[in-house]
Amino acid sequence: MTLTDALIDEIRAEFPEFRVVPKKNDRLSWLIDRLLKVATLGHQDQYLTHYYTVIFHTLYTPEGWETTGDIERVITLRHERVHLRQLRRYTAPGMVFLYLLPFAPLGLAYGRARLEWEAYTETVRATAELRGLAAARSEHLRRHILKQFTSGAYGWMWPFEGQLNRWYDEALGQIEREIAGTSPRAARMEQKG
Ligand SMILES: [Zn+2]
Numbered sequence: 599m600t601l602t603d604a605l606i607d608e609i610r611a612e613f614p615e616f617r618v619v620p621k622k623n624d625r626l627s628w629l630i631d632r633l634l635k636v637a638t639l640g641h642q643d644q645y646l647t648h649y650y651t652v653i654f655h656t657l658y659t660p661e662g663w664e665t666t667g668d669i670e671r672v673i674t675l676r677h678e679r680v681h682l683r684q685l686r687r688y689t690a691p692g693m694v695f696l697y698l699l700p701f702a703p704l705g706l707a708y709g710r711a712r713l714e715w716e717a718y719t720e721t722v723r724a725t726a727e728l729r730g731l732a733a734a735r736s737e738h739l740r741r742h743i744l745k746q747f748t749s750g751a752y753g754w755m756w757p758f759e760g761q762l763n764r765w766y767d768e769a770l771g772q773i774e775r776e777i778a779g780t781s782p783r784a785a786r787m788e789q790k791g
Pocket of ligand 1: 677681713717718
């Protein structure tokens with residue numbers, strides 16, 4: 599059994615309705631793709647080919663999901679699991695509200711940026727745990743994640759690089775403490791294990 603299959607089982611135990619659907623032959627995904635291209639003036643044209651999307655309890659996957667490496671898929675699933683937990687925490691109308699308000703759907707979308715920030719913190723954490731701290735600290739990962747906030751990929755949701763870098767440093771510091779075993783989260787995990 600791959601790490602991916604094991605994690606999907608774990609997510610299903612927490613969210614029985616969870617399922618994985620390829621975007622390629624999915625009508626809803628094609629419709630969203632068209633709308634995003636219009637709304638972002640063509641800046642988000644990789645929705646079907648490069649982006650993972652959770653809508654309610656379904657994870658829609660881009661091309662190549664089946665052939666993506668095991669660890670990369672696990673890192674992706676851990677990010678998306680954060681969105682499933684947000685959905686439970688904030689409820690469906692709450693998620694819509696946070697995603698679209700209080701600012702405009704495009705640009706300065708603070709609610710959406712905070713939701714994505716929580717999920718990307720998990721991306722960094724999963725990278726640190728599965729690929730090592732050096733990978734989590736890499737400039738490559740930082741640039742990749744910051745770009746999701748500052749570019750048209752998510753509608754320019756939070757273009758303040760200085761603040762994003764401070765969030766990133768804080769998240770990295772927290773994760774480093776967890777791994778060193780000195781943070782409350784790590785202590786909780788030890789108690790459980
Ligand atoms: Zn996300």
